[in-house]
Amino acid sequence: MLLLGAVLLGTVGLSAGSWYGGRGATPLSHDQTESIAAELLPDAEVTGGVMIARGYRYGTFLADDDFGSIHAEFQYGDRANCPLSDQLRHNAATRGWQGLHRLPNAPCDGLRVTRDGVTATLTHGTNGSRLSIAPSAPDGYLATTVAGTLLGAAAGAALFWLGVRRRRPVPILVVTLVAVGLFPGIALTWADLTDGLAEPVWPIWPALAPVLVPLWLVVLLAGFIVFARRRNAASARDANEVRTTETV
Structure with missing residues (x-):
């Protein structure tokens, strides 16, 4: 018992702790996300426009200053572009990004990097490669x-x-x-x-x-x-x- x-x-x-500790995240602007994507993957061509998604989970919208509330997504092609992982790894290392974390997946592994309260995540799927940019979890x-x-x-x-x-x-x-x-x-x-x-x-x-x-x-x-x-x-x-x- x-x-x-x-x-x-x-x-x-x-x-309750994850909600309280996740308050205070700073939403990203459209120009800021485009600048980050161009910095990490300058040679990649974006398919379509930038998708800004507001956090919506289990029928509940997250507040603008909640962790996970807003993120931007960039689509690259209509099939997995695995060489983008090497490009992101090189550019992130030379431009001061930290916390390089490999994300095992099929058909190829993705990557996650962080800098200045921002997290960039590259994933590969059958419908294309996707770069997601979102605020990192607040300190503490x-x-x-x-x-x-x-x-x-x-x-x-x-x-x-x-x-x-x-x-x-x-x-x-x-x-x-x-x-x-x-x-x-x-x-x-x-x-x-x-x-x-x-x-x-x-x-x-x-x-x-x-x-x-x-x-x-x-x-x-x-x-x-x-x-x-x-x-x-x-x-x-x-x-x-x-x-x-x-x-x-």
Whole structure:
């Protein structure tokens, strides 16, 4: 039960920490993204115009200053152009970009580089190569996310420990309500963390609110019905014991 409470509320703390730590990201302008693309891939020809995408996940728009809120995408050709990775690697190294990170993929690996609060990611797919430019996570993002996770896990372990230790209907009902109500969001959050914290996971919770709130109400109603029946059964049992004693 301690582990269950730690996992449930720890995941909620992770989402809250990632939201709080991701605030303050500076959106990029159209001219700034075009300048970065020309710097990293000067010899590549862009197919079509620049696509500016606003962060929209699980039915929730991210605020302009949220991590992952806005990014620009540049398309290169209609098939994977693998030599672009070598071009980006060379230009990034000579122009002061840092954090060169290889992204294993098929048909060829992509790259991710960072500089001055900006992250550029090159990926290759069957429909062409794509360069995505977005604001990097603000300073302290990872520390805030970890702190939120630890605080949530500690609160969850303490709550579930108290609920089990008292062995009374109301605390057990609270523990059941929390476990059942949070489980859908917990499952989706961990399923979304397969790529790490490259994308914010907190929008899962606002999107699930219309479902989680009715679910909590149903579980709460069911709990009260069970609690009332147990009390009535206990009262009837006590009354029978009193009558039996008087008869004897």
